[in-house]
Amino acid sequence: MKPHLIRATFLLCFSLTAAPLMAATPEHPGSVPVLLGLDSVRKELGLSKGQCQQLEKIRADFKSDARLITTRTPSTPVEKKAANATVEALRVKYNNKAVAVLTPAQHQRLIQIEHQKLGGLMLFLPGLQKDLALTAGQVAALERIRAGGEAFANRIATSFENGEISLQERLESLKNYRLKQSTNALRVLTPDQRKALENLQGNQFKPA
Numbered sequence: 001m002k003p004h005l006i007r008a009t010f011l012l013c014f015s016l017t018a019a020p021l022m023a024a025t026p027e028h029p030g031s032v033p034v035l036l037g038l039d040s041v042r043k044e045l046g047l048s049k050g051q052c053q054q055l056e057k058i059r060a061d062f063k064s065d066a067r068l069i070t071t072r073t074p075s076t077p078v079e080k081k082a083a084n085a086t087v088e089a090l091r092v093k094y095n096n097k098a099v100a101v102l103t104p105a106q107h108q109r110l111i112q113i114e115h116q117k118l119g120g121l122m123l124f125l126p127g128l129q130k131d132l133a134l135t136a137g138q139v140a141a142l143e144r145i146r147a148g149g150e151a152f153a154n155r156i157a158t159s160f161e162n163g164e165i166s167l168q169e170r171l172e173s174l175k176n177y178r179l180k181q182s183t184n185a186l187r188v189l190t191p192d193q194r195k196a197l198e199n200l201q202g203n204q205f206k207p208a
Contacts, residue, residue, distance in 0.1 A: 029118065029125060031091055032098040032110070033059040040207035041113065045106045054101045062094040080154070112202030120185030121178060123197075132193045141188045149181050 035041055036055050047055070069086050099107055115122055122128055124146045129139055153174060160170040186194060 028095050028099075028111075028114065029121060030114070031062070032095040033062050035110070035114075036098055041110070044113065044205060044207070045102070045109055047102075047106070051101050055098060058094055058097045058101070062090065065090055065094075109202065112200065113205045115197070115201045116205050118182065120182035123185045123188070128197075132189070132196055134188075134193070138188050142185055145181055145184050145188075149177060152177050 033055065036045075036047075037059055042052060066087060069083060069090070102110065123132075123142055129142070134142070156165070156170050156173050159165045160167065165173070186197075189197065
């Protein structure tokens with residue numbers, strides 16, 4: 001898979017999670033089982049055949065459980081909020097299962113790759129905000145950016161559900177919006193904080 005397609009996959013794994021990020025998996029803003037389904041990521045992490053088999057089972061279970069929730073489209077704001085919370089709880093559950101398959105070194109490398117591909121979107125994670133010693137004002141600014149993205153994702157989802165846009169148009173809109181979000185989030189940082197964030201990326205991930 002080409003580098004720009006891999007980044008798009010990372011962005012969409014993040015984009016399709018509209019609910020607020022939860023502290024149970026502070027290192028990962030997207031779906032770990034989906035990301036670990038990418039051949040280039042598996043090769044970079046040096047996953048064994050046994051690990052890949054375990055991850056395939058986890059990913060299949062995640063899709064099955066998520067499908068049970070998403071078969072019926074929520075019709076009210078209350079139902080949408082409840083559905084988002086349920087899907088987010090599943091994401092956290094299966095992220096934890098997927099991470100447990102990795103060695104500490106593999107997990108750390110996955111986080112570095114996420115930093116490279118998601119950029120400023122990683123700043124929505126409370127744990128990272130604390131590590132970078134962000135001020136209350138910076139945290140508030142990032143929350144406004146994050147909330148704006150959540151509202152946008154919900155509007156796009158409604159347009160898709162109403163048949164106003166295609167699935168491809170939905171995914172493309174989400175991807176483009178997340179790129180803008182990443183840029184806006186990075187602007188919140190001081191030069192020193194941005195340098196510290198760049199240091200978390202590790203060696204450049206160059207998929208074949």
